[in-house]
Amino acid sequence: MSMPTVEMTGLGKRYRRTFALRDVSLRAGVGVTGLLGPNGAGKTTLLRIAATVLTPDLGAAYLFGLSPHSDDTRRHIRRQLGYLPQDVGIHRFFTAFEFVDYVAILKEMAHTRKRHQEVRRVLGLVGLADLAGRRVHTLSGGARRRLALAQALLGDPALLILDEPTAGLDPEQRLLFRELLSRLGEDRTVLLSSHHSDDLAALCGHIVVLREGRTVFAGPPAELTATARGRVWTSGTRDPGAMLAWRTGEGAYRNVGDPPPGVDFVAPQLEDAYLLLVRSP
Numbered sequence: 129m130s131m132p133t134v135e136m137t138g139l140g141k142r143y144r145r146t147f148a149l150r151d152v153s154l155r156a157g158v159g160v161t162g163l164l165g166p167n168g169a170g171k172t173t174l175l176r177i178a179a180t181v182l183t184p185d186l187g188a189a190y191l192f193g194l195s196p197h198s199d200d201t202r203r204h205i206r207r208q209l210g211y212l213p214q215d216v217g218i219h220r221f222f223t224a225f226e227f228v229d230y231v232a233i234l235k236e237m238a239h240t241r242k243r244h245q246e247v248r249r250v251l252g253l254v255g256l257a258d259l260a261g262r263r264v265h266t267l268s269g270g271a272r273r274r275l276a277l278a279q280a281l282l283g284d285p286a287l288l289i290l291d292e293p294t295a296g297l298d299p300e301q302r303l304l305f306r307e308l309l310s311r312l313g314e315d316r317t318v319l320l321s322s323h324h325s326d327d328l329a330a331l332c333g334h335i336v337v338l339r340e341g342r343t344v345f346a347g348p349p350a351e352l353t354a355t356a357r358g359r360v361w362t363s364g365t366r367d368p369g370a371m372l373a374w375r376t377g378e379g380a381y382r383n384v385g386d387p388p389p390g391v392d393f394v395a396p397q398l399e400d401a402y403l404l405l406v407r408s409p
Protein backbone atom coordinates (compact mmCIF):
# COMPACT_ATOMS: atom_id res chain seq x y z
CA MET A 129 0.00 0.00 0.00
CA SER A 130 1.28 3.49 -0.82
CA MET A 131 0.74 6.11 1.87
CA PRO A 132 -2.45 4.94 3.55
CA THR A 133 -5.30 7.43 3.89
CA VAL A 134 -5.99 6.19 7.39
CA GLU A 135 -3.26 4.94 9.69
CA MET A 136 -4.07 4.14 13.27
CA THR A 137 -1.67 2.52 15.67
CA GLY A 138 -2.20 1.23 19.18
CA LEU A 139 -5.48 3.05 19.72
CA GLY A 140 -6.95 2.95 23.18
CA LYS A 141 -10.17 4.60 24.32
CA ARG A 142 -11.89 4.32 27.65
CA TYR A 143 -15.24 5.59 28.90
CA ARG A 144 -15.07 5.44 32.70
CA ARG A 145 -14.80 1.71 33.35
CA THR A 146 -15.47 0.58 29.77
CA PHE A 147 -12.51 -0.02 27.50
CA ALA A 148 -14.09 0.74 24.13
CA LEU A 149 -10.80 0.15 22.26
CA ARG A 150 -7.63 -1.60 23.37
CA ASP A 151 -4.54 -1.51 21.23
CA VAL A 152 -6.29 -1.40 17.86
CA SER A 153 -4.27 -0.71 14.72
CA LEU A 154 -5.65 -0.21 11.24
CA ARG A 155 -4.41 0.96 7.85
CA ALA A 156 -6.77 1.80 5.04
CA GLY A 157 -6.07 3.05 1.54
CA VAL A 158 -8.07 3.27 -1.68
CA GLY A 159 -10.77 0.60 -1.66
CA VAL A 160 -13.37 -0.53 0.84
CA THR A 161 -12.33 -1.53 4.36
CA GLY A 162 -15.00 -3.04 6.59
CA LEU A 163 -15.45 -3.22 10.34
CA LEU A 164 -17.41 -6.11 11.73
CA GLY A 165 -18.24 -6.85 15.35
CA PRO A 166 -21.08 -7.33 17.82
CA ASN A 167 -22.80 -4.34 19.41
CA GLY A 168 -20.43 -2.68 21.83
CA ALA A 169 -17.29 -4.00 20.08
CA GLY A 170 -15.93 -0.50 19.49
CA LYS A 171 -16.76 0.09 15.80
CA THR A 172 -18.41 3.47 16.29
CA THR A 173 -15.63 4.61 18.62
CA LEU A 174 -13.02 3.70 16.00
CA LEU A 175 -14.93 5.45 13.20
CA ARG A 176 -15.43 8.58 15.34
CA ILE A 177 -11.68 8.72 15.92
CA ALA A 178 -11.10 8.35 12.16
CA ALA A 179 -13.60 11.18 11.54
CA THR A 180 -11.65 13.40 14.03
CA VAL A 181 -14.75 13.69 16.21
CA LEU A 182 -13.09 11.87 19.09
CA THR A 183 -9.51 11.85 20.38
CA PRO A 184 -8.00 8.53 21.49
CA ASP A 185 -6.53 8.19 25.01
CA LEU A 186 -3.66 6.10 23.70
CA GLY A 187 -2.01 5.57 20.33
CA ALA A 188 -2.03 7.72 17.24
CA ALA A 189 -4.35 8.35 14.33
CA TYR A 190 -3.08 9.83 11.06
CA LEU A 191 -5.41 10.87 8.26
CA PHE A 192 -3.82 11.76 4.93
CA GLY A 193 -0.51 11.58 6.79
CA LEU A 194 -1.57 14.29 9.24
CA SER A 195 -2.35 14.14 12.91
CA PRO A 196 -5.61 15.96 13.78
CA HIS A 197 -4.01 17.59 16.84
CA SER A 198 -4.14 21.21 15.77
CA ASP A 199 -7.13 23.19 14.48
CA ASP A 200 -5.28 23.66 11.22
CA THR A 201 -4.59 20.01 10.43
CA ARG A 202 -8.04 19.01 11.67
CA ARG A 203 -9.68 21.48 9.29
CA HIS A 204 -7.45 20.28 6.46
CA ILE A 205 -8.44 16.65 7.14
CA ARG A 206 -12.14 17.42 7.55
CA ARG A 207 -12.29 19.15 4.19
CA GLN A 208 -11.39 15.83 2.56
CA LEU A 209 -13.64 13.51 4.51
CA GLY A 210 -17.32 12.65 4.51
CA TYR A 211 -18.82 11.08 7.61
CA LEU A 212 -22.07 9.22 8.05
CA PRO A 213 -22.65 8.82 11.81
CA GLN A 214 -24.60 5.83 13.14
CA ASP A 215 -27.43 8.09 14.31
CA VAL A 216 -28.00 11.22 12.30
CA GLY A 217 -30.32 13.80 13.75
CA ILE A 218 -32.22 15.36 10.86
CA HIS A 219 -34.68 18.13 11.60
CA ARG A 220 -38.11 16.69 10.70
CA PHE A 221 -39.38 19.79 8.98
CA PHE A 222 -36.45 20.22 6.62
CA THR A 223 -37.04 18.99 3.11
CA ALA A 224 -34.47 16.49 1.82
CA PHE A 225 -32.94 19.26 -0.27
CA GLU A 226 -32.85 21.75 2.62
CA PHE A 227 -31.13 19.26 4.90
CA VAL A 228 -28.30 18.49 2.47
CA ASP A 229 -28.02 22.18 1.56
CA TYR A 230 -27.69 23.02 5.25
CA VAL A 231 -24.81 20.56 5.67
CA ALA A 232 -23.23 21.94 2.49
CA ILE A 233 -23.28 25.43 4.03
CA LEU A 234 -21.56 24.05 7.15
CA LYS A 235 -19.00 22.53 4.79
CA GLU A 236 -18.12 26.04 3.61
CA MET A 237 -19.70 25.79 0.16
CA ALA A 238 -20.42 29.50 -0.14
CA HIS A 239 -21.33 29.83 -3.80
CA THR A 240 -25.13 29.29 -3.89
CA ARG A 241 -25.58 28.09 -7.46
CA LYS A 242 -22.63 25.67 -7.33
CA ARG A 243 -23.76 24.45 -3.91
CA HIS A 244 -27.28 23.73 -5.12
CA GLN A 245 -25.83 21.86 -8.09
CA GLU A 246 -23.75 19.75 -5.73
CA VAL A 247 -26.76 19.08 -3.48
CA ARG A 248 -28.73 17.85 -6.49
CA ARG A 249 -25.76 15.69 -7.58
CA VAL A 250 -25.49 13.83 -4.25
CA LEU A 251 -29.26 13.43 -3.96
CA GLY A 252 -29.16 11.85 -7.41
CA LEU A 253 -26.33 9.49 -6.40
CA VAL A 254 -28.42 8.02 -3.57
CA GLY A 255 -31.57 7.86 -5.70
CA LEU A 256 -33.44 10.69 -3.98
CA ALA A 257 -33.64 13.19 -6.83
CA ASP A 258 -37.42 12.76 -7.07
CA LEU A 259 -37.91 13.18 -3.31
CA ALA A 260 -35.79 16.33 -2.92
CA GLY A 261 -38.80 18.45 -2.03
CA ARG A 262 -40.28 16.02 0.49
CA ARG A 263 -40.16 16.83 4.20
CA VAL A 264 -37.88 14.52 6.13
CA HIS A 265 -40.63 13.27 8.47
CA THR A 266 -42.60 11.95 5.48
CA LEU A 267 -39.68 9.80 4.22
CA SER A 268 -39.30 6.08 4.94
CA GLY A 269 -36.47 4.87 7.18
CA GLY A 270 -34.51 3.66 4.15
CA ALA A 271 -34.90 6.99 2.37
CA ARG A 272 -33.72 8.83 5.50
CA ARG A 273 -30.63 6.62 5.67
CA ARG A 274 -29.91 7.41 2.01
CA LEU A 275 -30.40 11.09 2.74
CA ALA A 276 -27.89 10.85 5.57
CA LEU A 277 -25.45 9.20 3.16
CA ALA A 278 -26.00 11.98 0.62
CA GLN A 279 -24.57 14.60 2.99
CA ALA A 280 -21.43 12.47 3.47
CA LEU A 281 -20.86 12.52 -0.30
CA LEU A 282 -20.86 16.34 -0.57
CA GLY A 283 -17.71 17.67 -2.20
CA ASP A 284 -16.65 14.22 -3.40
CA PRO A 285 -14.35 13.53 -0.42
CA ALA A 286 -11.28 11.30 -0.76
CA LEU A 287 -12.18 9.54 2.49
CA LEU A 288 -15.66 8.25 3.35
CA ILE A 289 -16.39 7.05 6.87
CA LEU A 290 -19.75 5.28 7.05
CA ASP A 291 -21.16 3.88 10.28
CA GLU A 292 -23.69 1.15 9.41
CA PRO A 293 -24.76 2.70 6.11
CA THR A 294 -27.06 -0.21 5.22
CA ALA A 295 -28.89 -0.43 8.57
CA GLY A 296 -32.64 -0.33 8.02
CA LEU A 297 -32.52 -0.71 4.24
CA ASP A 298 -34.59 -3.32 2.43
CA PRO A 299 -32.76 -5.92 0.29
CA GLU A 300 -33.21 -4.02 -2.96
CA GLN A 301 -31.92 -0.77 -1.44
CA ARG A 302 -28.99 -2.67 0.07
CA LEU A 303 -28.02 -4.01 -3.34
CA LEU A 304 -28.24 -0.51 -4.83
CA PHE A 305 -26.09 0.77 -1.96
CA ARG A 306 -23.62 -2.00 -2.62
CA GLU A 307 -23.32 -0.87 -6.21
CA LEU A 308 -22.82 2.75 -5.18
CA LEU A 309 -20.25 1.92 -2.49
CA SER A 310 -18.25 -0.36 -4.77
CA ARG A 311 -18.16 2.40 -7.37
CA LEU A 312 -17.06 4.93 -4.76
CA GLY A 313 -14.36 2.56 -3.50
CA GLU A 314 -12.73 2.39 -6.91
CA ASP A 315 -10.84 5.64 -6.48
CA ARG A 316 -11.19 6.65 -2.84
CA THR A 317 -10.92 5.26 0.65
CA VAL A 318 -14.12 3.94 2.17
CA LEU A 319 -14.13 2.82 5.79
CA LEU A 320 -17.44 1.36 6.92
CA SER A 321 -19.03 -0.73 9.62
CA SER A 322 -21.85 -3.16 9.05
CA HIS A 323 -23.75 -6.00 10.64
CA HIS A 324 -24.38 -7.46 7.22
CA SER A 325 -21.48 -9.83 6.66
CA ASP A 326 -22.65 -10.50 3.10
CA ASP A 327 -22.35 -6.77 2.28
CA LEU A 328 -18.80 -6.80 3.64
CA ALA A 329 -17.89 -10.04 1.85
CA ALA A 330 -19.10 -8.52 -1.42
CA LEU A 331 -17.44 -5.12 -1.09
CA CYS A 332 -14.36 -5.16 1.10
CA GLY A 333 -10.78 -5.87 0.20
CA HIS A 334 -9.93 -5.81 3.88
CA ILE A 335 -12.01 -6.69 6.94
CA VAL A 336 -11.29 -5.98 10.59
CA VAL A 337 -13.28 -7.87 13.20
CA LEU A 338 -13.52 -6.24 16.61
CA ARG A 339 -14.57 -7.95 19.78
CA GLU A 340 -14.69 -6.13 23.12
CA GLY A 341 -12.42 -3.41 21.81
CA ARG A 342 -9.76 -5.75 20.43
CA THR A 343 -8.89 -6.79 16.89
CA VAL A 344 -9.59 -10.50 16.54
CA PHE A 345 -9.12 -10.66 12.77
CA ALA A 346 -7.68 -8.42 10.06
CA GLY A 347 -7.30 -9.50 6.44
CA PRO A 348 -9.16 -10.17 3.21
CA PRO A 349 -12.70 -11.63 3.43
CA ALA A 350 -11.66 -14.94 1.82
CA GLU A 351 -9.09 -15.39 4.57
CA LEU A 352 -11.74 -14.76 7.22
CA THR A 353 -14.08 -17.30 5.60
CA ALA A 354 -11.24 -19.84 5.43
CA THR A 355 -10.84 -19.78 9.23
CA ALA A 356 -14.15 -21.70 9.40
CA ARG A 357 -12.96 -24.52 7.15
CA GLY A 358 -13.65 -27.86 8.82
CA ARG A 359 -16.08 -26.23 11.25
CA VAL A 360 -19.28 -26.38 9.20
CA TRP A 361 -21.00 -29.67 8.43
CA THR A 362 -24.34 -31.26 7.71
CA SER A 363 -26.03 -34.10 9.55
CA GLY A 364 -29.41 -35.78 9.92
CA THR A 365 -29.91 -34.53 13.48
CA ARG A 366 -28.68 -31.54 15.46
CA ASP A 367 -25.07 -32.26 16.40
CA PRO A 368 -24.16 -31.95 20.10
CA GLY A 369 -20.80 -30.36 19.20
CA ALA A 370 -22.51 -27.53 17.33
CA MET A 371 -22.35 -23.98 18.61
CA LEU A 372 -25.22 -23.24 16.30
CA ALA A 373 -27.34 -25.52 14.14
CA TRP A 374 -30.52 -25.22 12.17
CA ARG A 375 -32.66 -27.43 10.04
CA THR A 376 -32.56 -26.25 6.46
CA GLY A 377 -35.46 -26.29 4.02
CA GLU A 378 -34.12 -29.56 2.61
CA GLY A 379 -34.42 -31.20 6.01
CA ALA A 380 -30.72 -31.63 6.84
CA TYR A 381 -29.10 -29.88 9.81
CA ARG A 382 -26.37 -27.37 9.10
CA ASN A 383 -23.98 -27.29 12.07
CA VAL A 384 -21.30 -24.77 13.00
CA GLY A 385 -18.81 -25.57 15.74
CA ASP A 386 -16.60 -28.52 16.71
CA PRO A 387 -17.42 -31.49 14.49
CA PRO A 388 -17.25 -35.14 15.52
CA PRO A 389 -15.12 -37.39 13.26
CA GLY A 390 -16.37 -38.57 9.88
CA VAL A 391 -18.91 -35.84 9.10
CA ASP A 392 -19.85 -34.22 5.78
CA PHE A 393 -18.21 -30.81 5.66
CA VAL A 394 -19.69 -27.99 3.63
CA ALA A 395 -18.05 -24.79 2.38
CA PRO A 396 -18.19 -22.15 5.11
CA GLN A 397 -19.66 -18.69 4.62
CA LEU A 398 -18.13 -15.51 6.00
CA GLU A 399 -20.83 -15.33 8.67
CA ASP A 400 -19.85 -18.79 9.95
CA ALA A 401 -16.28 -17.61 10.44
CA TYR A 402 -17.52 -14.42 12.10
CA LEU A 403 -19.74 -16.35 14.48
CA LEU A 404 -16.93 -18.70 15.47
CA LEU A 405 -14.61 -15.74 16.10
CA VAL A 406 -16.95 -13.75 18.29
CA ARG A 407 -18.39 -16.72 20.18
CA SER A 408 -15.20 -18.64 20.90
CA PRO A 409 -14.14 -18.45 24.56
Ligand SMILES: Nc1ncnc2c1ncn2[C@@H]1O[C@H](COP(=O)(O)OP(=O)(O)O)[C@@H](O)[C@H]1O
Pocket residue numbers: 143144146147148165166167168169170171172173174
Ligand atom coordinates in the same frame (compact mmCIF):
# COMPACT_ATOMS: atom_id res chain seq x y z
N1 LIG B 1 -20.20 8.15 25.18
C1 LIG B 1 -20.03 6.98 25.82
N2 LIG B 1 -20.04 6.91 27.18
C2 LIG B 1 -19.86 5.74 27.82
N3 LIG B 1 -19.67 4.55 27.19
C3 LIG B 1 -19.64 4.55 25.86
C4 LIG B 1 -19.83 5.76 25.09
N4 LIG B 1 -19.77 5.43 23.78
C5 LIG B 1 -19.56 4.10 23.71
N5 LIG B 1 -19.48 3.57 24.96
C6 LIG B 1 -19.20 2.15 25.27
O1 LIG B 1 -18.03 1.76 24.56
C7 LIG B 1 -18.18 0.46 24.02
C8 LIG B 1 -18.01 0.51 22.51
O2 LIG B 1 -19.11 1.21 21.95
P1 LIG B 1 -19.24 1.50 20.39
O3 LIG B 1 -17.98 2.07 19.88
O4 LIG B 1 -20.48 2.29 20.21
O5 LIG B 1 -19.42 0.01 19.81
P2 LIG B 1 -20.16 -0.51 18.47
O6 LIG B 1 -20.28 0.63 17.53
O7 LIG B 1 -19.27 -1.61 17.98
O8 LIG B 1 -21.49 -1.03 18.90
C9 LIG B 1 -19.55 -0.04 24.47
O9 LIG B 1 -19.37 -0.81 25.65
C10 LIG B 1 -20.29 1.24 24.76
O10 LIG B 1 -21.29 1.02 25.74
Ligand SMILES: [Mg+2]
Pocket residue numbers: 171172173214291
Ligand atom coordinates in the same frame (compact mmCIF):
# COMPACT_ATOMS: atom_id res chain seq x y z
MG1 LIG C 1 -21.88 1.39 16.56
